[in-house]
Amino acid sequence: MEFPAATSFAGFTTLLQKECMRFIRVAGQTLISPLISVSLYLLIFGINLADKIANQNGVNYLQFIIPGLVALALLNNAFQNASSSIIISKFHGDLQDLKVVPLTPSQIVWAYAFAGTIRGFLVGISVACIGEIFYVVQYGELLVVQNWLQLCWFLIAGGVTFSLLGLSVALFANNFDQVSAVGTFVILPLIYLGGVFFSIANMHPFWKMISYANPLLYLINGIRYSFLGVSDIDPSRAFLLTLFFVAGAYLLARRMVQVGSYTRF
């Protein structure tokens, strides 16, 4: 019996396609529902309370939170995509397929990284569009992105880093609760305290110092800087550090793909 020649790149694109089709199939949960909370944030903080909140980084509050919310949506959805896909697969028992088929650890890692980033992008872009609608209604003009190239970098770096973290956590976890615990106790506080809703410039020096240890500060400020040209962080430092995060998250995820648990819950 002849074994047909196989190209390994096709294995990677298949997994990527499967992961994208998964979140599209459940688009209501994965793409639409994140937009509800964002719209509420924009309405409550960006419009109703904006006048009562001091300008942050010298821009008005609606301007300030739009990039913050784009970052929030991107990072959160990238994390959720990889982690819930893995967890559901563990539940069904088909995660083990990944070990049996001839995919290399890095093919698996990149497939999940890209799928999560694509979902993060789709939600992030939708959030940006909603933000623009609010902005146009309020100020009669579009909020113009200052630096597209930088924006692309920070979005990709953020999406990839968080997809890889989601992948790692889900491969490590032995049950659903562990994943949601990491999400609630680690990821969510880091995102919110990373400057989605406020500038750390207004903080007490002590809290400021602590915030500098939060990797998310750099991703969120990088995205905000690309939008508005203002930031708490020197952009070149943010660039270097995010590069470092991508590399670190990749190594972690690769390790977890090799040693993590694929067994059924």
Place this chain on the structure above:
Amino acid sequence: MESPLLIDDINKSFDQVEVLKSLRFELKTGEIFGLLGPNGAGKTTLISILTSLLAPSSGTAAIFGNDILTQSLQARKKVGVVPQEIVSHGFFTVNQVLNFHSGYYGLRKNQERIDYLLEKLALAEHQNKLVAQLSGGMKRRLLIAKALVHSPPLLLLDEPTAGVDVELRHSLWRFVRELHKDGMTILLTTHYLDEAEELCDRIGVLSKGELIALDETKKLIHDLTHRQVILTLTQPLESKPALPEMQVNKNIVKVNIAHQETVGELIKKLAIPLEWIQDVSITEGSLEDAFVSLLKQHTR
């Protein structure tokens, strides 16, 4: 030609409990090999090691000459596995699952093969159903189709017929024979010994992680079983049994004899007048008898 599967001194322990002990054996090209053993013998553990799901504690194996540890990708391309436990796929249809699975092997345009398997495994009419909507037996057939999408030259079947109805069991046997005829080497585990006897060229018996027998199916049965001769007499046998292993129940006499012994010699030994013998029936030993006797010897 390289052996489809060469198992080289595999040991496996879970928390210091030895589950596989120095396993060594080799499959021959194109054979159907039955791996038998009681629950917990280590069959699934071995198959998991061969398909990269578990790492051996020591030792290794080679699939068509590709070491499962150092040439894992090459090895994985040449083997298909049907796991013992039924798995599900939440989001996709039968056809999609097969296409994805094929794609993982680098075969993205493989619909012809997939259609063939759907047809063979009676899944064609269910191909657009979500996997969650399939019955247990259909899910098991889907697992078999998945294992075959890339036409692997070695197929590992871990209890493929558990929970499958009788008719389907027979059609799966036919399918396995067809694969065998096409040259595929097959390793099969099962608790249905009639199935193993029917299908397998050779049998290996695993007990508590050790290989306690390995031989051709016929030879194993021959060596480990007797023929049983049952004589129905016209009148009850009153005299004392002439042979120690003889059972007498009124006019029925049952005696086990070795395979080479003839019925004539037996009757001579028993010293029963020929005209008393109304009927003679002979039952050959089955694989089940061989298996039971083997495990008895081994646990003694």
